[in-house]
Amino acid sequence: MARSPIITVSRGRFSSTPSQVLEQVRAAGRASRDEVAAASGLSIATVGRTVAQLVELGLVRERPDLARPGATGRPGVPIEIDADRYLTIGFHVGRRIATVALGDLTGRVLTSQTVRRPLGAEPDLEELSRVAAALLGAHPGRVPLAAGLVAPWRELDLVPTDRETEVHELTGLPVRTGDHISxxxxxxxxxxxxxxxxxxxxxxxxxxxxxxxxxxxxxxxxxxxxxxxxxxxxxxxxxxxxxxxxxxxxxxxxxxxxxxxxxxxxxxxxxxxxxxxxxxxxxxxxxxxxxxxxxxxxxxxxxxxxxxxxxxxxxTRFGADIQAISACTVALGPVLDDPLACVEAGGMCRRGA
CATH class of the missing domain: 3.30.420.40 (ATPase, nucleotide binding domain)
Incomplete structure (x- = not known):
């Protein structure tokens, strides 16, 4: 079945507990366990267990140096997305240029490279994957978790599901596609x-x-x-x-x-x-x-x-970087949908490299 063209940017209570906690932390930038519990409606015990799991996997990290004055115990220790361990790969295919970008789990673009492409030509996703591999080489130790592929599909007369399958075969990662404007x-x-x-x-x-x-x-x-x-x-x-x-x-x-x-x-x-x-x-x-x-x-x-x-x-505050940012934003989709599965897939990808 073809995936819906709708892009979910906030999953709320319909998502898994790890997804809810990760999304609340990402949205807040930094939050304590009790703040995550209050915002999500989850119990503090559930949030505590889930945070411990996410910390162990390297998806979030504790910041005891920023604990509120007078706070005691773990619930008052702020947590934030760990932006140093994992990354996503974003591919944007336009009419005249393609963009390859690496982003962290906050959605920030770490680096990007543009590639000229002939007007009307089929996108060379194998070449773009090689560009991504070269960019990854400059970030040793980072583990890619997911990829995003963005294009004006109708204008280019391309079928997104076909290209999604191709990128998955080239990278071994979970892949999410999105229309450029969406x-x-x-x-x-x-x-x-x-x-x-x-x-x-x-x-x-x-x-x-x-x-x-x-x-x-x-x-x-x-x-x-x-x-x-x-x-x-x-x-x-x-x-x-x-x-x-x-x-x-x-x-x-x-x-x-x-x-x-x-x-x-x-x-x-x-x-x-x-x-x-x-x-x-x-x-x-x-x-x-x-x-x-x-x-x-x-x-x-x-x-x-x-x-x-x-x-x-x-x-918008985004200028010329919008192609890279949009691709990395779409790449966050699989991570926010199922962070635990993405970490497992990223580990398998690294072991197979």
Whole structure:
């Protein structure tokens, strides 16, 4: 059965106990056992046993040097993700370039390398795996736990499950795939948006244009399948390769910077009206590449709406690293789903190397 295109960024109480504890610690950055218990609803005894297991496996580490003044016993000792023992491998395949990245278990990118690829060519995943192996060579002692593979699948006319199988065969690791725009949205949410309930709309514009939404239900947060805006109508007379005129991607490529900024802002306003989200985040270099045009975009966004209530808009903090970050974010999926199984698989991979 094909895996759902939805990316789960917060698993909540539906996940295993190790997954819940690891996710709470990752989200908080650093937390004591009693804080994890309070946030997750698990008993302090259950959290204590699970933390001991995760510490033994090297997934989290204790920080007694940062214990609260006056705290006694283990429950008051902070724990954090151990960012020095394991890593993930992220592969991002774009239209003209591919990116290979290594990330730690907090989602931070440790290193990355871009590889030029011919437009329209099949992705050479064997070559990208060799690049990953070379990057791993600069991090001796680190154990890879999982891999993520991200691409604009429809634009490249690729089947993600086929490529997932290929990466697994090349690396021996659990592999998770994600659509590029959905992965970007998941990265934004995972790194910045804790506690933001409801629906967050993410609009992405660079080589591809589209949107995805994060739906926070309180107990679980998912990023839905991405929707393309490539052929969104603009009423221009610019011809598009599809045979029509006025499609968004074809139109923005012909406009001066200020006009392009206004059009993208207007489109963001239109999509906001269709979905009525709680907040909007604009992502991708077409939105963020020129800081001098951000006010132009937000003004067009605010003016182009029929909603009575304004919906707040913000810009991503991720710039040119977003391809590496999104791939490493997707690679965290198997680890957060089942951290114990990933450690076992990583150990087997290392023994077989």
């Amino acid at each position: 992965a970007v949205a998941a990265s934004e949410f995972l790194h910045r948006r804790h506690g933001t309930g409801g629906l967050t709309l993410y609009l992405y514009a660079r080589d591809t244009i589209g949107w995805a939404v994060a739906v926070d239900r309180g107990v679980q947060t998912d990023v839905t399948r991405a929707a393309s805006l490539t052929h969104f109508p603009t009423a221009s007379d610019v011809p598009c390769p599809c045979g029509r005129t006025g499609c968004l991607a074809a139109t923005v490529s012909t406009l001066p910077d200020a006009a392009r900024a206004r059009l993208l802002g207007q489109v963001a306003g239109s999509v906001r009206d269709m979905l009525s989200p709680d907040r909007v985040v604009l992502v991708g270099q077409a939105f963020t590449g020129d800081p001098g045009l951000l006010d132009e975009i937000t003004a067009a966004y605010a003016a182009h709406s029929a909603l009575a209530q304004q919906v707040p808009v913000s810009f």
